[in-house]
Amino acid sequence: MSQPIVSRPPSPKLGVFSPPFDNADADVILHTSDGVQFRVYKIILIIASSVLKDVLSSASSSTQPSHPAATGIKSRQEENTIILDIKEDSQTTERLLHFCYPSADPALHTLDDVQGVLEMMKKYEMIEVIERVRKLLVTPHFLELDPLRVFAIAYRYRLEEETRLAAKYTLRHPIFGPFVSDLDHIPASAYYRLLEYHRKCGIAACxxxxxxxxxxxxxxxxxxxxxxxxxxxxxxxxxxxxxxxxxxxxxxxxxxxxxxxxxxxxxxxxxxxxxxxxxxxxxxxxxxxxxxxxxxxxxxxxxxxxxxxxxxxxxxxxxxxxx
Incomplete structure (x- = not known):
């Protein structure tokens, strides 16, 4: 079994991230919101993301990207390297890139970590990579401790199987528990259906x-x-x-x-x-x-x-x- 990658915090000053994102021959640089540069290979980004594929193709041909999600990404070219300014921070970017590279998946220790990666993958339309992250969302540790958060996150990203599994785990807690901010990102109708499900399960069990x-x-x-x-x-x-x-x-x-x-x-x-x-x-x-x-x-x-x-x-x- 592959060992999880332990995230190493980047240098607080502007600089290139640690291996494997520091190769001098990489043809793309991702410049994060907190001033860290990731040197990556264009082919990997193109395979992983339809949005980045559009951005990189447009940067190479000096045309405007056609994908709506690509409009907020600034690109420029210096010699043979394309530089993309992205809005995400270096920690989330590092985790996402590890999922794209042929290496061990990074360790996502909290639901905030999982949610951050899912949000970035959704933005860049990394459909195939999301399939690997969604399994981490429903690990026993998260389901046992925070099933309502897992439910809200799963429903937010339209992960049906994970939503249904999390809903069942919410039955292990009283119907009205502490508020979680993730509920702000789903419609009230979804939460109402969860409460209705809880009530019906109680009736059936009783x-x-x-x-x-x-x-x-x-x-x-x-x-x-x-x-x-x-x-x-x-x-x-x-x-x-x-x-x-x-x-x-x-x-x-x-x-x-x-x-x-x-x-x-x-x-x-x-x-x-x-x-x-x-x-x-x-x-x-x-x-x-x-x-x-x-x-x-x-x-x-x-x-x-x-x-x-x-x-x-x-x-x-x-x-x-x-x-």
Whole structure:
């Protein structure tokens, strides 16, 4: 596996960047907004970007570029070298060029890094290169910590697969979390559809707590159906085998807590939260019948069945959002 490239800060004074962007025989110089020069090869830029292809072709023939995105790029020629003045800073430019060159991809440590590179690639229409960056946007670290930011960035750049994946990860957090400035760059309708998706997933997941027919055929063996020493719930419940069973009240109390939790955070991890399990396990521990089986049966139930059913329920809910 290739090692990520560690970005080296450029010299604060005007100068040529470090290798591989300092070759004297390079035929293009990118002059960034913070006064750093990148010596690069024209053929690489032409292959990577349709906008830069237009700019470089126009500079060589002394004509005006036809692409709208090329109008803000100033170009001039000195001997055999074309100099392009770009508005991006050296740090973002370095990361972008590493994606264009046949070398290891640079390390993008923050979502700001990813967003900056995506913005520059979108501006210069680097379609093929974007395909490599979009995978970095949905790394587990970003999805776990900032799924709403990932959602907003992905939707902003019309990355449908990444938008849908990030939307599912937002289910692991309360529906109203801290504001993120990336929402300023997407329409309110997209955020509304995300909230609607969250609500519908909560409804679908909560439905599992009031209907036990999805339990496996072996469910009647679990201790909360077998024990006659504990207080039973006032209602009896049908299972997948078509029979009606009495069930211990401490199990129903767990399902009621799970229902409330799933309404707020509709994801599979919610049902195995110790805060939901502990009150029922403590009650089961006081029963001579349940104390020996409750923990194991709960582990099997939540891990092998309940979590899987929650995943199935939310997977059936569509993120109704246009691209």
């Amino acid at each position: 439905a599992l707590t009031a209907d036990f027919t999805w339990f496996p055929n072996s469910a009647s063996r679990w201790v909360w159906f077998q024990c006659d020493d504990c207080v039973h719930h006032s209602l009896s419940w049908p299972l997948a085998d078509g029979k009606i069973y009495e069930v211990n009240s401490w199990f129903i109390e767990y399902m009621e807590r799970a229902r409330d939790a799933l309404r707020e955070i509709p994801c599979s991890k919610t049902v195995s939260d110790p805060l939901l399990l502990c009150p029922s396990l403590e009650r089961a521990a006081g029963c001579p019948t349940c104390r020996f089986s409750a923990f194991v049966d709960f582990s099997v139930f939540t891990t092998d069945y309940f979590s899987a059913e929650v995943e199935k329920a939310i997977d059936a809910v569509d993120l109704n959002i246009p691209f």
